[in-house]
Amino acid sequence: MRIVSFGFQTWGRKTLQALIDSEHEVVFAVTHPASEDSYKGIWSDSVEELAREHGIPVHLTERADAETIDLVKRTEPDVIVVNSWYTWMPPELYEMPTYGTLNLHDSLLPKFTGFSPVLWALISGASEFGLTVHRMDDQLDTGDILVQHSLPIGPQATGTELVLAGMELIPAALNEALEALSSGTVQWRPQDKAARTYFHKRSDRDSRIDWNWRATDLERFVRALSSPYPRAFSYYRGERIEVLESSVSAARYGGTPGRVIVQEGGGVVVSGPEAHRGDNHGLLITRVRTADGVEHSGAEFFRRGGYLTDAAE
Structure with a gap:
C-alpha cells in the first residue's frame, strides 16, 4: 500500500520508522515545524530528519491547509497514518485515501481522549493504559477501533516510564492494523460514546x-x-x-x-x-x-x- 504519514515529535517519528520498516511504501510525510512550546519540546525527535534520511518527500506545516491537501492528493495514497498531529484535519483529507485515515492514540479508547492521556491515566488511578489504532472521523479520537494493545500501570510506575512503554507498542499495533487493511480482514469496532472521557491540554x-x-x-x-x-x-x-x-x-x-x-x-x-x-x-x-x-x-x-x-x- 502507498502510505502518507502525518506526525510530530517522538510518537510521529516512531510511527514513521515503523512504516518504513513495514512492507508498504511511504510516499510522503507531513510534520509540524519544531516548536518551543514546553510540552511539544519534551519528546522532540524529528520526523523531518528521519524522512529526509530515507529519501521520503516531507512537507512542514502547522495546519492541513489547501496546499497540504493538494500535495497529499498528488501522491495517491491508499491510507494516511497519523500520530501526534496537533491541528484539525478536514474530511476532504482524511476521507481521501482508499482505506481512509488511521489515527494512533495512546490510550484505551474511548477512555482518555484528548491530550496527555498517559499522564492523566496514571493521575486518575487507572489500572491499565495502551495504544488504540482507530479510523479518523469528524470528532477527536472517536472513530471506529481497529486495533488495541494494553499494558498494566504498576504501583511504582512513573509517567515517563509509561509513556516510553506505550511508544514501544507502536510497531506491532500498526503492523497489525495495516495487515488487516491490506488483507481485507478488517473488523471495525464502534466506540461506546457514552463511556468517552476527554482530558484537556496540560499547562x-x-x-x-x-x-x-x-x-x-x-x-x-x-x-x-x-x-x-x-x-x-x-x-x-x-x-x-x-x-x-x-x-x-x-x-x-x-x-x-x-x-x-x-x-x-x-x-x-x-x-x-x-x-x-x-x-x-x-x-x-x-x-x-x-x-x-x-x-x-x-x-x-x-x-x-x-x-x-x-x-x-
Whole structure:
C-alpha cells in the first residue's frame, strides 16, 4: 500500500520508522515545524530528519491547509497514518485515501481522549493504559477501533516510564492494523460514546498540588509528573518548590490541609483533605527541588514546619 504519514515529535517519528520498516511504501510525510512550546519540546525527535534520511518527500506545516491537501492528493495514497498531529484535519483529507485515515492514540479508547492521556491515566488511578489504532472521523479520537494493545500501570510506575512503554507498542499495533487493511480482514469496532472521557491540554497550572486531594492521589500525581515533564509543585514560605519524590504516610494524621506535621521515614508528612478528622494518611515528601535547581531531602528542607500553600504568601 502507498502510505502518507502525518506526525510530530517522538510518537510521529516512531510511527514513521515503523512504516518504513513495514512492507508498504511511504510516499510522503507531513510534520509540524519544531516548536518551543514546553510540552511539544519534551519528546522532540524529528520526523523531518528521519524522512529526509530515507529519501521520503516531507512537507512542514502547522495546519492541513489547501496546499497540504493538494500535495497529499498528488501522491495517491491508499491510507494516511497519523500520530501526534496537533491541528484539525478536514474530511476532504482524511476521507481521501482508499482505506481512509488511521489515527494512533495512546490510550484505551474511548477512555482518555484528548491530550496527555498517559499522564492523566496514571493521575486518575487507572489500572491499565495502551495504544488504540482507530479510523479518523469528524470528532477527536472517536472513530471506529481497529486495533488495541494494553499494558498494566504498576504501583511504582512513573509517567515517563509509561509513556516510553506505550511508544514501544507502536510497531506491532500498526503492523497489525495495516495487515488487516491490506488483507481485507478488517473488523471495525464502534466506540461506546457514552463511556468517552476527554482530558484537556496540560499547562503549568495543572502541575500545582491541591492539598485537598487524598494522599494516594497525590502520590500518583508526583509519580506521573516525572522528568522531563514539569514537576508537581507547591509553595513553602513564599518559595515555589517542586516535589520530586513522595509516598503515602504509614500513620494517620489530623490537622489542616497543607500543614507540615511530623517527620516520618526520611521525609515529612503533609496533611490532606478532612485532616481535622484525624483518620487520613498524609503525603510523605522525601525529596524536593527549589527554584535555584538545588535538590533537598524532605526531612531537612521542612525542618522549620509550617504550611505548603497554593500561592506565594
